[in-house]
Amino acid sequence: MAWVGKSTLRKEGEKKLRGDAKYIDDITLPNMIYGVTVRSPIARGVLKGIEYLPGVNWSEIVKVTAEDIPGQNYIALIEKDQPYLVEKNINHPEEPILLLAHPNKHLLEKAKTLVKFNIDPLPAIFTMKESFAKKEIIWKDDNTFKSYAIDRGDVQAGFKNAKFVFEGTYETGAQEQLYIETNGVIAIANETAGVTVWGSLQCPYYVHKALMPLFNFPPEKIRVVQAETGGGFGGKEEYPSVISGHAALLSWKSKLPVKMIYDRMEDMSATTKRHPSITKIKAGFDNHKKLIALDIDFTIDGGAYATLSAVVLSRGTLHAAGPYYSPNVKIRSRALATNTPPHGAFRGFGAPQSLFALEKHMEFCARKLNSNPAIFRKNNLVKKGQLLGCGQWVKEEIEIASVLEKALTVSGFQEKRKRFLATNKNSVVKKGIGLAVFMHGAGFTGSGETFLSSIASVKATAEGKIEVLTSNTEIGQGTNTIFAQMTADILKIDPSDVEVVQPDTAHVPNSGPTVASRTCMIVGKLVEQAALDLKEKLFSIQLLNKKHTRKEFLGACKKYIKDVGELKGTSQYKAPPNVIWDEQRYQGDAYGTYAWATYVAEVSVDTRSYTTTVDKFWAVQEVGKVINPTLAKGQIIGGVAQGIGYALYEEVVWKNGKMANARMSNYIMPTTLDVPDIEVHFTEMPYAYGGGGSKGIGELPLDGPAPAILNAMEQALGIELTQIPMTPERLMAKMNENSL
Amino acid sequence: MRAYLPDYQCSSAKSLSEALRLLEKGARPIAGGTDIMVLFDAGLLAPGDYVDILGLSELKGITQKKNTLTLGALTTYSEVRQHRFLQTNFPILCDGAKEVGAVAIQNRGTLGGNIANASPAADFPPALLVYEAKIHLVSTRGMRTIDYTKFHHGYKESELKKDELIHSVSLENQLSKHHHFWRKIGSRKAQAISKTMMAGVLKIHKNVVEEVRISFGSVAPTAVRCTEVEKFLTGCALNKNTIREAKQILLKDIHPIDDIRSTGKYRLVVSQNVLEEFLCGIG
Incomplete structure (x- = not known):
């Protein structure tokens, strides 16, 4: 292990620093034209017609409506409910029509302003409450995209036996990803060549899957290439399927390459955001202040179409009980439809919402029980041999207690708590310190990874380079760099010998989407196994000794290619042994492993x-092996x-959706x-089934800060805060309410 | 960019007289462009003729004649915040300039533009109100001077005629014995548009207010001088009771509303608190 654990330089860093990296808007193709989307001005209605007002020469402008779609008008993801273009029914503002x-x-831009849609408006619903009450039915029979139920033990009996029972309701708002580069693609589509899309995107094979039915083309007639991508945070997980389809439709009709780039306003108002949520929690404790019953009701707002809401809800549900042990757990959750643009993937994917609620509620319970928040939590942490909320056995020793202890020490938590209490009395600026204890499961949920069965390859080239072939994208998080480090260690070569191939569905296998820290943990492991597979080919014909140098390895590769032909190693995902997931009861080993963390915030509130x-x-966390300390620390700080x-x-300010x-x-x-x-501390416990021994890190910094910060504000002010974003306006209202 | 470029014509004026002739023919001025380009990008700027005045030397520079300081309309925020004499004698102007946008905006945005845009959230007007500036307007008809307090009429409305340019602003240096106070409450520490802001000057003798001038921004259709509060405080001894009363009287001077950035309630309460901070800090 020479390279894993070292802060090697970013593979594409120099190119980016020099401005040589080609993002999608840097690329121009011969005869390329531009495309724009004209969107619904209202939340819900029936489209009656489109008028083209004078002011531009309309005969020069290519127009595409739902009628022009050569294949099927749906965006293939989980459900087939969302059309590429409105045919008749409009379900949210900014829905693409033309x-x-x-x-x-x-x-x-001028032409856009000269399009008039004739729409018969229909009543719309904008809140989870209205959706749940079925004020209007806007999606299938009951406005519910998905619901889950987890029942473990006997919650009723648990509450009956409880000495203390506390209830609370917690709310989180939408959040915009705000990647630096907005969504953009270039597409070429025609009958003979099929469809090719280059774009700023996280998951080439998601786009690939979506374009097939749109054009009724077989897989080989669709090609998706990732251009250099300026950030994603989940916002380029499913949305690029939409803009890619649109550009391809315009290219299909115009017979020319078409570029579509959203400006910031369009990107913010029309694309996906983090799901807003409401969580109700009831917790029962015995006379030792031990958690013995937990009842959680978790609701998220999915917007107008299903997109990924079912999976976001799943992750939120499975994280809802946090890192605590309770013998009796009941969880009900649902994703509801409203007439707003669909919400979607965003770093953390449902867990930041349910963990916020839980960590706020634990703080509330501690205060009610007159307990120190850290000691109270420590007393309830899950241990080896116990079950997590989702019914997953903790089979090995875990570091959550030591992570919590370390966070208390490095932050001076207990001493500051005492000190602030005293100094706050006579000051208008109040200080507080608060914490959140949590975990995050990396990779797909439940049997998701088995279902994906991802493939990765490592190939030697005649030029003496080693290529890594996956569909996982570099979106600023370090894919290229960590794959090169892991491959270099397996093959005993230098990271500079490794080239991570640009994800292009014509050349790379489907190693699944770039989400949920699975690139490092799951696909990293696949890359290592593919490298071992490649090496095995050299061993099997005695071209290489087990104890070899870099030079010997590269020489053997050259000889193999010359004498035998292509030299390529491949691997496919297999679940680690003893990982059992019961889809029916929605219980079991929800994730292969978890990262464990404690975050502490110190705040000042100007009254x-x-x-x-x-x-x-x-930010203190146990994340398996840290592959590249600089990149890892950067992810935590940025997050x-x-x-x-x-x-x-x-705060997303909504007006009629x-x-x-x-x-x-x-x-x-x-x-x-x-x-x-921001001080970052890692504890390392290498995970046998993660690339280089890694677990996930990318999502932790979205789970912890919100509850830690609000808990610190509560300490500063002595009031209870249950909602984010906790803007000054909201805080003022809350403080006045409390002082009455 | 949502604007259709061919619908806009922009010429660069070589001299003030050329710029004024173009204005007379209906062109609209553009200086630093930090407000106009935002509208342009969003497709919200009216199409038509524009005249770029940023190169006009007649409108540049800060000059001092005895007790009068004159700031050309094209003086940038950066020039204001870095000006030694202003820092000493008119510190509120410098404090305000320091908190505008970020450095790139401060290098580009101008005093004249900030005034002409006539936004209630503009950062210079509260300071100009308490410093009782005079504003000099120029057109092909000549130059005229008015008190800055009379310049703003209402939301995005002002004394400036369509064919006029703001030439300069002048200040009398007469406040050396006064306390100067500035507070901007924005949504973050930089790159923020104010939710409320206050400029104040105060002269006290033995805890009795001899002279006080207070103005607020972002809490009414224009930046406002708080004449009711000033009237009450003048001659008044500063103590807990009078400060409490001043906070109540402030409700007569400011009329904040709910908008996308904040609520009327918040603006009101925080404006009262800022006023208290000003009076307590000195009293």
């Missing part, structure tokens, strides 16, 4: 302006900044001045 293309992209400043932040935004600043603040000047994300010094 596509336009022209060589002059500026003219298209004159009701503004909160995060003064210092500590905590995003988590601070989620907790305090980032439409985002009213779709600009970076009024959708407030924290700047560097609003983000404190």
